[in-house]
Amino acid sequence: MDKSQLSSEKTELDRFAHWENVYSSKLTTEVSWFETEPTTALRLLEHMLPQGGRIIDVGGGASFLVDRLVSKGTWDITVLDISSTAIEHTKRRLGDAESNVSWICEDITETRQLRTYDVWHDRAVFHFLTNPIDRQAYLDRLNESLSSGGYFIVATFSPDGPEKCSGLPVCRYSPEELEATLGCEFRIVTSSQHNHLTPSGKTQRFTLAAFQKV
Template sequence: SWYRPHLEKSLELIQRAAIGSAVQIIDVGGGEATLVDDLLANGYRNISVLDISQTAIDVSRQRLGKAADNVAWLVGDITQIALPQQFYDVWHDRAVFHFLTRPEQRVAYVRQVMAAMKPGGTVIVATFGPEGPETCSGLDIVRYDSEALHDQFGARFRLVESGVEVHQTPFGTTQQFLYCYCKMDAEST
């Protein structure tokens, strides 16, 4: 329904993980967010943006104009879409994982991460935090603290850092986000 103008925290964490312009980055649930614009502006050239909504992808493509040709656009449900195997160096998801209210959806998501990521890759996931809203766009969500979120991913993911960010909405309310920054172990599945 609305988007934060720039995802500064996400950009900062991705830049920390993605050294060199050749790294493969996927933004899961990128929607209409301007993160892809900021990644392009920072020189990244191997960016995939995935969203279940064709409309959201179209908005971003149109906004970017010719620069959109430098991005791989993927439309589908992250729990089901076929992704390349051991391909991505950096996985970013802000405000998608918390929509997965059924355990089997979360298991499917984590399987996707494990299969699509290169060994040793970085996984950055942001959900609503313990004091965040209980719904998003009228949909139920699951709130996490860092331990609970890390537990969903398991031992192959080493939690390097976590933190909360309080986001001011256009409606004068706040939303607490929890960011987890994990490194995957270096052995392939």
């Protein structure tokens, strides 16, 4: 095994260990990205997710988005996260309703378990991919798994947002930078800047954007 292979395996292990440690050492209501209601995502989904449509929440963590989607009962829902602790927490919260969701505990840059989706939702996950190889792996999966005409809804820190999240460096994006990163297979449908208030009272600037696969 060469040195670069060893180093990429170490990064991979570190990534799993980092997120396991976060979710096993903090309450889900204490993490900086906690929001009581995924209002912005739900507002976009009302227009973009057809009845019976297939949605994946990538890096869903302990977000309440899945609860709100399950309660409407008309969609095929998948939640993927690298942290088994986050997934177990969310399953417990949902109780019996967890059986209405497909769960994938994997790194999004590595997974082979994806199906085809009409909406790919990502709040504060893509921005952790600071390495171009990881970013390309993510984009390859997005391209392979999103149906033609499907939507990619993404929230990242904006250029005037924090440089780190959960102690990790992030890439910050404007809507135009996201558009350039996605390339010509995606057209931007809507974008906005959004202030997120963390549980400790800090304001974080986000870019929220939705793209349609052409």
